[in-house]
Amino acid sequence: MQETRLDTARIRAARRLIDPVFLDTPLYRCDALEPELGCAVSIKLETANPVRSFKGRGTEMVASLLAEQGSRAVVCASAGNLGQALAWSGRGRGLDVTVVASRFAPAAKLDRIRTLGARLELVDGDFDLARERAADIARHDGIRLVEDSLDLDTCEGAATIGLELVDAVPPYDAVLIALGGGALATGVGHVLKSLAPGVEVICVQPLGAPAMTLSWRQRSVVTTDSTDTIADGVAGRFPIPAVLDDLLLVADDAVLVREESIVAGMRMLLDHAGLVVEPSAALGIAAILEDRDRFADRHVITIVCGGNVDMAAYHRWTR
Structure with missing residues (x-):
């Protein structure tokens, strides 16, 4: 793999600086999701900490x-x-x-x-x-x-999730990662491509906030005039060039999903996994819902990245 700004040795060292309350978050296979999604799905639960996000x-x-x-x-x-x-x-x-x-x-x-x-x-x-x-x-x-994502500490902190995924069993062949500014995707992606290069790194962004995905596809920064998505946590308009450069080296694909799929993903995580999540955390499930054939009979991990949601809005979306 070509070099990103991130460094695997620094990422390993980061675990000594991070309060253990944020480390080794639950990772488990959610059998209840599989009949509707047509694939094996494991959840990396990044909401099980004091700030309810990665x-x-x-x-x-x-x-x-x-x-x-x-x-x-x-x-x-x-x-x-x-x-x-x-x-x-x-x-x-x-x-x-x-x-x-x-x-x-x-x-x-x-x-x-x-x-x-x-x-x-x-x-x-x-x-x-x-x-x-x-x-x-x-x-x-x-x-x-x-500055989130530009600041290497934010990327390499997020990358410690990747270290935990590398040690995961049973084997899996793809990881679905919410894509906003890029800290999570570049961090986890760097570790996976360095230590588990056979795992497909798939980034997921809302169709209503597509700037980073469009930039990844065109291999140069694309900005948008506005955003229109309930997934506020990933709704940026101006990708950071250095972060895009990293993303281009570690992401195998970047996909856009519709709002109705995000809501359906939130509802599925509630109904089948007992999880109340914010829209950004349901992007991975949304990607499977929109392309079941791609993931059929595979084992994928989706990172549930945040659970800070306005409950009144949540009830409207999932009702």
């Missing part, structure tokens, strides 16, 4: 390194999950955390950021406008900016 793996690395350096302040933009995770990790290390988010982000995510003690600033726009504002704050205040 993001804590990366923010633990960021906060640990900042504390070692004597830094006291950090800022990030977030669609909700990164902000919660950074607030949790920073609180335990005495960091002053500022999170910039869209005021249209799910209220449950915003409330949790406040509860965890971070200063929350809201912008009248989407996630990419929040990114611009966070960068302005970092420049003005001279503090560390954590």
Whole structure:
């Protein structure tokens, strides 16, 4: 494999910096899903931790390194999950955390950021406008900016999931990964292509937020004017060139799925696995639903990446 920005030795070392509460999350085969999907499905459950998403793996690395350096302040933009995770990790290390988010982000995510003690600033726009504002704050205040996916700590923290998948039994032949900014996909993809190159790495994104997938297909950055999806956690418009370069080296495919398939995936995870998940976490199931022939009689793993969802909206979607 050609070299990405990530380093497998650093990823192994990352496990020593990350609070064990985020590590070795459950991985299990969900037989109840198989009759409807036509394939064996195992779930990697990244919601079984204090921030209910995989993001804590990366923010633990960021906060640990900042504390070692004597830094006291950090800022990030977030669609909700990164902000919660950074607030949790920073609180335990005495960091002053500022999170910039869209005021249209799910209220449950915003409330949790406040509860965890971070200063929350809201912008009248989407996630990419929040990114611009966070960068302005970092420049003005001279503090560390954590930019998800561009920041290697976020990618290599997420990549520790890949180490856990490599050790998984029984054998599997594909992993379905939600694709947004790219930290999860490039991190897990790097480890799999380095240590289990026979496993197919398939990234999944909503049709209503296709920028990174279109960029992967064209092998150059493609931006979009807007997004239209319930999967707010992956709804970016401006892919980061360095992250795309990494993705091109580790992803075997990138697919787009419809909103109705995402909702159906959420409902299936509730009905057959007892899991309440946010839309981004159902993208893998949505991909199987839209292309059953591709996955027929295979064993796939889907990473359930987040469970922070506005319950009123969730009940509307899954009713």
